[in-house]
Amino acid sequence: MRILKTQTLRGPNYWSIRRTKLIAMRLDLEELTEKTSDQIPGFYDGLVQLLPSVIEHYCSRGHRGGFLERVKEGTLMGHIVEHIALELQELAGMPVGFGRTRETAEQGVFNVVYEYVEEQAGRYAGRAAVRLCNSIVQAGTYSQAELEQDIADLKDLYANTALGPSTETIVKEADARKIPWTLLRARAMLQLGYGANQKRIQATLTESSSILGVELACDKEGTKTILGDAGIPVPQGTVVQYLDELEQAIDTVGGYPIVIKPLDGNHGRGITIDINSWREAELAYDLASEASKTRSVIVERYYNGSDHRILVVNGQVIAVAERIPAHVIGNEKSTIEELIAATNRDPDRGVGHDNILTQITVDQTSLAVLQKQGYDLKTILPQGTTAYLRATANLSTGGIAIDRTDDIHPENIWLAERAAKIIGLDIAGIDVVTPDITKPLREVDGVIVEVNAAPGFRMHAAPSVGLPRNVGAAVLDMLFPANAPSRIPIIAITGTNGKTTTTRMTAHIYRQTGKVVGYTSTDGVYIGDYLAEKGDNTGPYSAGMILKDPTVEVAVLESARGGILRSGLAFDRCDIGIVLNVAADHLGLGDINTIEQMARVKGVVAETVKPDGYAILNADDPLVAAMAQQVSSKVAYFSMNPDNPIIIDHLRRNGMAAVYEDGYLSILEGNWTLRIEKAVKCPATMGGMAPFMIANALAACLAAFCQGVNIETIRRGIRTFNPSAEQTPGRMNLFDLGEYHVLVDYAHNPHSYEAVGSFVSNWEGTKIGVVGGPGDRRDEDLILLGKIAARVFDRIIIKEDDDKRGRKPGEAANLIAKGIFQENSQANYETILDEVTAIETGLNDAQAGNLVVIFPESVTRAIADIKKRI
Numbered sequence: 001m002r003i004l005k006t007q008t009l010r011g012p013n014y015w016s017i018r019r020t021k022l023i024a025m026r027l028d029l030e031e032l033t034e035k036t037s038d039q040i041p042g043f044y045d046g047l048v049q050l051l052p053s054v055i056e057h058y059c060s061r062g063h064r065g066g067f068l069e070r071v072k073e074g075t076l077m078g079h080i081v082e083h084i085a086l087e088l089q090e091l092a093g094m095p096v097g098f099g100r101t102r103e104t105a106e107q108g109v110f111n112v113v114y115e116y117v118e119e120q121a122g123r124y125a126g127r128a129a130v131r132l133c134n135s136i137v138q139a140g141t142y143s144q145a146e147l148e149q150d151i152a153d154l155k156d157l158y159a160n161t162a163l164g165p166s167t168e169t170i171v172k173e174a175d176a177r178k179i180p181w182t183l184l185r186a187r188a189m190l191q192l193g194y195g196a197n198q199k200r201i202q203a204t205l206t207e208s209s210s211i212l213g214v215e216l217a218c219d220k221e222g223t224k225t226i227l228g229d230a231g232i233p234v235p236q237g238t239v240v241q242y243l244d245e246l247e248q249a250i251d252t253v254g255g256y257p258i259v260i261k262p263l264d265g266n267h268g269r270g271i272t273i274d275i276n277s278w279r280e281a282e283l284a285y286d287l288a289s290e291a292s293k294t295r296s297v298i299v300e301r302y303y304n305g306s307d308h309r310i311l312v313v314n315g316q317v318i319a320v321a322e323r324i325p326a327h328v329i330g331n332e333k334s335t336i337e338e339l340i341a342a343t344n345r346d347p348d349r350g351v352g353h354d355n356i357l358t359q360i361t362v363d364q365t366s367l368a369v370l371q372k373q374g375y376d377l378k379t380i381l382p383q384g385t386t387a388y389l390r391a392t393a394n395l396s397t398g399g400i401a402i403d404r405t406d407d408i409h410p411e412n413i414w415l416a417e418r419a420a421k422i423i424g425l426d427i428a429g430i431d432v433v434t435p436d437i438t439k440p441l442r443e444v445d446g447v448i449v450e451v452n453a454a455p456g457f458r459m460h461a462a463p464s465v466g467l468p469r470n471v472g473a474a475v476l477d478m479l480f481p482a483n484a485p486s487r488i489p490i491i492a493i494t495g496t497n498g499k500t501t502t503t504r505m506t507a508h509i510y511r512q513t514g515k516v517v518g519y520t521s522t523d524g525v526y527i528g529d530y531l532a533e534k535g536d537n538t539g540p541y542s543a544g545m546i547l548k549d550p551t552v553e554v555a556v557l558e559s560a561r562g563g564i565l566r567s568g569l570a571f572d573r574c575d576i577g578i579v580l581n582v583a584a585d586h587l588g589l590g591d592i593n594t595i596e597q598m599a600r601v602k603g604v605v606a607e608t609v610k611p612d613g614y615a616i617l618n619a620d621d622p623l624v625a626a627m628a629q630q631v632s633s634k635v636a637y638f639s640m641n642p643d644n645p646i647i648i649d650h651l652r653r654n655g656m657a658a659v660y661e662d663g664y665l666s667i668l669e670g671n672w673t674l675r676i677e678k679a680v681k682c683p684a685t686m687g688g689m690a691p692f693m694i695a696n697a698l699a700a701c702l703a704a705f706c707q708g709v710n711i712e713t714i715r716r717g718i719r720t721f722n723p724s725a726e727q728t729p730g731r732m733n734l735f736d737l738g739e740y741h742v743l744v745d746y747a748h749n750p751h752s753y754e755a756v757g758s759f760v761s762n763w764e765g766t767k768i769g770v771v772g773g774p775g776d777r778r779d780e781d782l783i784l785l786g787k788i789a790a791r792v793f794d795r796i797i798i799k800e801d802d803d804k805r806g807r808k809p810g811e812a813a814n815l816i817a818k819g820i821f822q823e824n825s826q827a828n829y830e831t832i833l834d835e836v837t838a839i840e841t842g843l844n845d846a847q848a849g850n851l852v853v854i855f856p857e858s859v860t861r862a863i864a865d866i867k868k869r870i
Contacts, residue, residue, distance in 0.1 A: 001077060001130050002028050004109065008119045011540060011568035012608045014601050015113045019098045020568060023085070023122045025112045026104070026591075027078050027130070032137065033108030038074035042140040047071065047080075050132070050142050054087050076101075077133060078110035084129035085114045085122075092154035094121060104591045111591060121157040128154075159351075163190075166204050166457040173472035179486040180572055182548065192479065193486035194571070195552040196516070199479040204427050205454045206479060213424030217453040220263050220298055223423060230422050232415055233447045237300030239263060246285055247278075249299040257302035260284040262292030273391045274302050283368075303447050305435040307393035308404065310412070311460055311471060312420035312428045314478035317413045319460035319469040320405045320437065325390040326360045326398030330381020336370065337362075337377040340389070349398075356462040360389055360398035401459035403466025404437050411440040419451055426478065429455025488552060490571055491703050494559045494605045495580025495618075496598075497752040498696045499538070501723065501731045502580060503558040505684060505700040509717030510554045513709060518552035520545075522560075522746075523729055523859075527552060539563030543570035564604050565590045576703045577609040577633075578616045580696065582623045583751030588778050599623040609633035614706040616699055619646040619657070636706055638698040640691060642668075658702035660694050665718065667705055676701055677715050683722040686732060689762040692755035693723070693732060730859035732759070735866050740850040742843065742866050747855045748774055750784045756853065757792035765849035769793035770842045772835070772855060775805035775812045782812055786819020789829075793853070795845075796820060796829035799838035801857035809833060839865060 004026040011020050037043050047054070048068065057067035067083050082099040089096050094117035102111050116122025128150040135142040163171060167190060174181050174192055182191045184200070192199045200207045205214070216222055224234045237259075240249045250258055260281065261271040270291025272284035288297040311319045328339035340360050343349070348356040360366075362377070366389040370376055375387050393399045412432070420428035434446025441447065460469045480486050491510075493503050500521045507519040507526070518527045520542040525533040527549055533542070538560035546555045547570060559569060582599045592598050606615040606627045612634070618624040619637040625646050628635045635655065639647050642661040647668075650657055654670040665676045679688035684697055697718055704714050723732045730746035747756050753771075760767050769792065773785045789796050798813045798820075813831050820827050832838040839862055842852045856862035 001030055001032060001081070001134055003127065003130055004028050006123055006126060007566060008123065009568040011570055011572065012604055013568035014565055014604060015100055016098065017604065017607045019115055020572065021116050021119070022098070022113050023116050023126055025126045027081060027110050027112050029077050029108045029110065032077045036074035036076055037071045037080060040137055043136055044072050046136040046140045046142070050136070050144070050147060051084070051087055053091065054083060057083055057087070059083070076110070078112050081126070081129045081133055082112045082114050084132055085112070085125040088125045088128055088150060088154060089117065089121065092121065092151050092158060094118065094154070094158055105593045118158045118161050120161060121154045124154060124157060164203060165461065167201070169457045169461045169472035170201065170475050173470065173476050177476060179476065179480070182544070184548070191548060194490070194547045195488035195518070195555060196550060197485045197488055198548070198550055203454050204457060204475070206426060206475070208426050209453065210424040210426070214453040216423050217425060217428070217451050218264055220261070220265070220450060223451050226422060227419055227448060227451070230418070232419055232422070233441050235259070235300040235303060235447050235449055237298055239296055239298055241296050243282070243285055246281060246299065250281065253299055253301045259300045259302045260288050261298050261300070262288045263296035263298055264293050265291050271392050303433045303445060305433045305444070305446055308432040308434060308437055309455070309459060310408070310416040310430040310432060311455060311457070312416055312430060313471070313474040314426055315417055315421060316474070317408070317416055318471050318474045319403070320408045321401040321459040321463055322404045322437065323393030323395065323459065324400050324402065325388050325393045326366070327386050327388045328381070330383055330385040330387070332380065332383045334380065335377060336375060336379050336381065336387055339381070356458065357400065357464065358396055358398050362389070366390060395456065395459055400464035403460070403463040403469065405467070405469060407438050409438055409440055412437060415441065415448065419448055423451045425451070425453055427455065427475065428452065489554050489707055490574040491554070491556045491576040491578065491707070492559045492569070492571070492574040492605045492608070493557065493578040493580070494602045495578070496583040496585050496749065497755055498580045498692060499558045499560065501684070501693065501728055502578065502696040502700050503556055504728050505697060505718070505721050506703050507556040508721045509700060509704045509709065509714055510556065512713045512717045515553040516551050517554045517556060518546035518549055519556035519558070521558045540567045540570035547571060559605050561586055561592070561598070561601050562590070564601055565592070569604065569608060571608070573608050573610040574605070575610065575613040576616060576706060577605040577613070578699050578703055579603065579606050579618065579624045579627060580699060581618055581621045581751065583749060584781065585749035585751060585777070587781070589776065595623065599627070603627045603630060606631050616702050616706070618695070618699070619644050636702055638695065638702050640695055656702070656706065658698040660698060663688065665694065665697055665701060667702065674711060676711065677718055682718050684718070686734065686759055690732060690759040692758060729863060730856070732756070733863065735870065737866070737869055739848040740846040740852065742852045742854065744854050744856065744859065744862055744866065746859055749777070750781060750788055753785055753788040753792070757788060760792050760851065760853060763851045765851060766795070766847070767793045768795045768797070768842050768846060768850060768852045770797045770799060770838050770852065770854045771816065772799045772801055772857065773812055773816060774801060775803070775807035779815055782815035783819035783822070786816040787823040789816070790820045790823035790827045794828065796827065797838045797842050798829060798831045799835045800833045802835065803857065836861070836865070843869065
C-alpha cells in the first residue's frame with residue numbers, strides 16, 4: 001500500500017458536518033486491491049497480538065469486537081488502516097472515534113477518512129497505520145519497539161501543540177457555549193468569536209488586561225508598596241541590589257526568619273523562605289539575584305502559614321486553592337528517592353504544565369531543602385512522615401492544590417477583590433500566606449505576598465483535593481457579559497455558477513445598512529470599501545481572514561467546491577447558506593465524479609446553517625431543492641417560476657420564497673406578496689434580459705430579507721448594484737463601443753455558457769463568440785461547450801487558455817470544434833489559439849449592431865484591451 005495524498009479538514013466538510021477535524025487520506029492498495037484480510041496468512045493473529053485494544057472498536061456491527069469480527073471474516077485493507085489510525089491516537093491519549101472508508105472511481109484507490117485531535121499527530125497516525133499494516137502483511141508482525149515509538153511520537157506531537165491547561169479551561173467553556181475560537185499565528189494568542197464581536201486572550205491575559213496593571217504586578221516591591229498604602233496587610237520588606245546591603249536589610253525587617261526573592265520573578269523561581277542564618281541568606285541572595293532580570297532582590301520578613309492562591313476575575317473571587325509544596329510521605333520501607341520515583345509514576349503527573357500535576361524534579365534546590373530537614377535521597381522516612389522537596393508551593397515544581405473556595409473568610413474575599421482592583425487587573429492571582437484562611441488575615445498575622453498577572457488556572461480547574469471550579473466560565477462571563485454576541489452574521493454562498501455575482505450583490509445590499517461588510521470572491525477579499533487581497537479567494541483561508549478581522553460586522557463568503565473538499569468550511573455554522581445551482585463542472589476532480597456527488601459537496605453549505613437560520617435553495621434545480629431534506633435549519637426558496645410546485649407547497653405551509661412574477665422581483669410568505677422592484681430597473685438583470693442574473697438577485701434579496709434587512713434598503717441595494725467591470729469584473733460586463741457592444745463573462749462550463757446564452761439570445765444583431773474552456777475539464781464537457789456555442793453565436797472564434805492544465809496545445813480547442821461541428825456542420829467558426837489574438841480578431845471584425853461575447857481566461861487583460869477602444 002502507499003499513500004497518494006493526505007488532506008487535513010478543519011471545518012464542516014464533504015464527509016461530516018458535525019465532525020470537523022478529519023484526515024482524508026487517498027490510499028492505493030496496490031497488490032492488496034483484491035485481497036481481503038482473511039486471505040492474508042497470519043494477519044488477524046498478528047493484528048490482535050500487537051493491538052489487542054482494537055477489540056473495543058464496534059464498527060458497523062454495533063457491539064464490542066465488531067471490527068475484529070470483520071477482520072476475521074475478511075475486509076479490505078483501507079478499512080483496517082482507518083481503524084488502526086484511530087486506535088494509535090487513542091493509545092496516545094487522544095480520544096477519537098469517527099471514520100469512513102470509501103472506494104474511488106480509480107481501481108484499488110480508497111479515501112480513508114478518520115478523526116483527529118491534533119492535526120500533525122493525526123497525519124502521523126495515518127502513516128504509522130499504513131506502515132504497521134504493511135509490516136503485518138509482509139512479515140506477520142510489527143515490532144513492539146516500533147509501536148511504542150509510534151505512540152511516544154504521537155504523544156510528543158500532541159504535547160508540543162496542545163493548549164496550555166489555563167487556555168484549555170477557557171476553550172472548553174467556549175465550546176460549551178458554542179463560541180467559536182481560533183488560534184492566531186502570533187504570540188500564542190487565541191481569538192474567541194468572529195469579526196467585530198471577537199475577544200482575544202493570551203493564556204489568562206485578555207485584551208482588556210491593563211498594561212499598567214500587568215507591569216505593576218511584575219514589580220513585586222511596587223505591588224507591596226501600593227497595597228500597603230491602601231491598608232492591605234503585606235510583608236514587611238525592602239529591596240537590595242548588592243550583597244553588602246543584605247545585612248542591613250535583614251535588620252530592617254526585624255531579623256530572622258526571612259524570605260529572599262527576585263524583584264521581578266515568577267513561577268516561584270529564585271525564592272527561598274524561612275531563612276534563619278547568614279550563610280543561608282548569602283546563598284538565597286545569589287539564587288534570587290540570578291533569577292532577577294534587574295539583579296534586584298527583595299528581603300522580607302518570613303510569615304508562618306500555608307500558601308494560598310485566590311483567583312479574582314472581573315473584580316470577584318472565583319476560586320481559592322491551598323498550595324502544598326512538592327513532597328513525599330514515608331512508608332518505613334522506601335528511600336526518598338524511591339518515593340519520588342513512585343510519585344512521578346502517577347499518570348496525572350507530566351512534564352511542565354501539560355498534566356493536572358507536574359513531576360517532581362530532583363536538583364540542587366530540592367537537595368538543599370531536604371538537607372535543611374535533615375534528610376537526603378537515601379533517607380528512609382518513618383510511616384506518615386512528610387519530607388518536602390521545595391520551599392515554595394508552585395504546581396510547576398511538583399506541588400499540589402487543595403480547593404478552599406468554600407472556606408475563605410468574607411473579609412479575606414474583600415481584601416483580595418480590593419487588591420486586584422488596586423493593582424488594576426481584570427484577572428489576578430492573589431498569593432496569601434496565612435495559618436488559617438477561614439479567619440481574617442489581621443487576626444492570624446496573614447499577608448498578601450504577591451499579586452500575579454496571567455495566573456494559572458490548573459490548580460482551580462483540577463485541584464488534587466476538593467471540588468474543581470469552572471474558572472473558564474467566569475472569564476467568558478467577563479468577556480461576553482449578559483449573552484453579548486460573539487459572532488457576526490455569516491452568509492455563505494455556493495453553486496456551480498453565479499456565486500461571485502450573488503456574493504457581491506449580497507454584500508452591496510448589506511453595505512446599505514451602514515455596517516462594515518467583509519466578503520470573499522474569485523477576484524479578491526474585500527473589507528468595507530477596499531480590496532484587502534487580490535486573487536481567487538473562495539476557500540477557508542480567505543474566509544478566515546474575514547472572520548478574524550475585528551472591523552468586520554457582516555461576512556459574505558463565496559464558498560467554492562475546491563475549498564470545501566480541500567479543507568472544509570472556515571466556520572462551524574452560518575446564518576444564511578445559499579445554494580444557487582449544481583451543474584456538471586469540475587467532475588472527475590477530487591474524486592467527485594457524478595453530479596449527485598457534486599450536490600453533496602455544495603450541500604455542505606446548506607447543512608451548516610444554524611437551526612434558526614435559513615438555507616436558501618433554488619427551487620428550479622431538483623438537486624438543490626432536495627437539500628431541504630438534509631438541513632436542520634429553516635428553508636426559503638427562490639424561483640423564476642411563481643407556479644413552481646415546490647414554491648406553492650412551501651407557501652401553503654407559511655414558508656418564505658423569492659420569485660420572479662409579472663416582471664417583479666418579489667418576496668412571498670404565506671398568503672402575502674412583497675414586491676421589491678421591477679427587474680428592468682435592476683442593472684444586474686441587464687434590463688430584465690438575463691434570466692440567470694434575475695435568479696442571482698432573487699437569492700441575494702432573500703438572504704438580506706431573512707436576516708432582517710428592511711425592504712427599502714434591499715430595494716436601494718438592488719437598484720444601485722451594477723455589474724460593471726469595476727464592481728463585478730468578469731461577470732456580465734457589457735461595454736458600449738459606439739457601433740457595437742462587447743460582453744465579457746468568465747463562463748467556463750456548459751451551465752454558465754447556457755446562462756449567458758439566455759441573455760445573448762435576446763440580442764438583436766449578429767453575435768460573435770470568442771470561446772474556450774479549461775483544459776482540466778472532461779472531453780465531453782469541452783465538446784458540449786462547442787455545441788452550446790453553435791446554438792448561441794452566429795460566428796465563433798475558438799481560443800485556448802494560457803494555462804493548458806495538462807493538455808497539449810490545440811487539444812481543448814479541437815474538442816470544442818468537434819462539438820460545434822456535431823451541432824451545426826455549417827457553423828461559421830475558426831480557431832485562433834492565442835487568447836489575445838483571438839480577442840483582437842473578434843473586436844476588429846465587429847460591425848454596427850454586433851455583440852461580441854468574450855469568455856476569457858484573463859478577465860483583467862481582456863477588459864484592459866477593450867477599454868483601450870472606448
